Amino acid sequence: MPRTHTPVVAGWFTGDGDDFTLLGTRCSACTSVFFPREDGWCRNPGCAGGDLAEIPLSRRGRVWSYTDSRYRPPSPYVTDPELPWEPHTLIAVELAAERMVVLGQAAPGVTAADLTVGAEVEVVPGVLHEDGETVWTTWQWRPTGVTA
């Protein structure tokens, strides 16, 4: 039986392949952008408050910093305790248009040694983990090969 693909968090990203993007919201009054999305109210204290509309975030950005997780994170991160822990890499990415930094896991196989601060990365669809019924999907950052 084919397993369903389910985003680990609903409404944070959409699309496939080159159309994959993170989704944020933007205030119609002050143009502030929010990720993770704010749907209830604008958090800019200088804004009287406007409607929040969903927008795609920039697909490419520059590495602000990076690290990795050499030890198994605790629950609710889902891992198989039967398998040896494989470290994963985390990348904080600066998006120029949004003037914000967004954290994400790196695409499989990307290690800290492959990264430099300032290098360009792009957002790609990825799999967080799988179980019997569901493939849990997420966003990942992958170097484009363009360096600082």
Place this chain on the structure above:
Amino acid sequence: MAADGGDGMTGEVAVLGAGMHPWGKWGRNFVDYGVAAARAALGDAGLEWRDVASIVGADTVRGGYPGYVAGATFARALGWQGARVASVYAACASGAQAVAAARAQILAGLADVVLVVGADAAPKGFFRPAGGDRPDDPDWLRFRVLGATNPTYFGLYARRRMAVHGDTVEDFAQVKVKNSALGALNPYARYRKRVSADEVAASAVVADPLRLLDICATSDGGAALVLSSLEFARRRGVAEPVRIRAVSTVTPRYPNTVLDLPDIATDSAAAAEPAAETFRASIARAAYEEAGLGPEDLSLAEVYDLSTALELQWYEDLGLCGEGEGAKLLREGATAPGGRIPVNTSGGLASFGEAVPAQAIAQVCELTWQLRGDAGDRQVEHARVGITANQGLFGHGSAVIAVR
């Protein structure tokens, strides 16, 4: 500034007593550590628990319901005597908020003597979020979606410093070398062994570029302070008490552009220009302004070295040096004993490990002992002014300035 605190910008309160339970992994309930620290602080002040008009507890989220009502939990354990009670939580900044609440009560004339207590019993390994499926909780989300433990955030900050300021892993190791040498002299510290740079370099990488000995452990521990009005201290015959002159509990300003625990992203600066200074720098500035003092007046500082690299960041955020000059300040020995501005004379989190609600109180204990000249082999000569600094997740500033 008025030294008596009576007619200054903000009045001062006296620190009559300081007490701690040694940090460690003792496997007992947090109440044990808090009560031991409270009794030690009362003994140091020469006061009985019955003399205390108000108790403020710094909460722990790891002790079940008693942890959420820590003030009452400690009051009950010490024996109900009718004191006014408050309990506060602000993550790592809980202790500073407890001090702030106690000070406000004293300055408002609601209580002459207030006991401040914080204690924790920490789990083995990583801190983890509260249980259940809570997709609206950023602390739950960062674990669920990213597996982003606290040390991974420390790793991000450390790597950023290396890229922007040219810090090296050898610089970071030297922070551990300095702090472990001081912790070896502190009977309340959990780790009392000097650590060499080679030992740091030989320890396992936890979150690139940081190694196990760059990152603070999680610990059991308890700390307490007895605070009073200056008038009460005078009546007790304490002519020259250590005085708390400022308590900073500020929040960030939108847009907060430094990625902070437990967030997955920063605020966007697309529509609103960020403040000229970062949140951490604003924590210290607010304390300096309230005290009418500046970094040049300091004799010592206790900062929250969750990681070795973060201690260097605090040097800059406290204005001990310019931006990007933290590693240089360390290399010059300015922050070591005998230097211009010794930092973490207690041994810091490197030697204690973090007992969350106790930690900011423990920082003030160290200032108190230093300013009284009671710090033994760790004593900073002629210590007159000290600052503590830390930051609690979810936007809690924490800094205390004490003088004598």
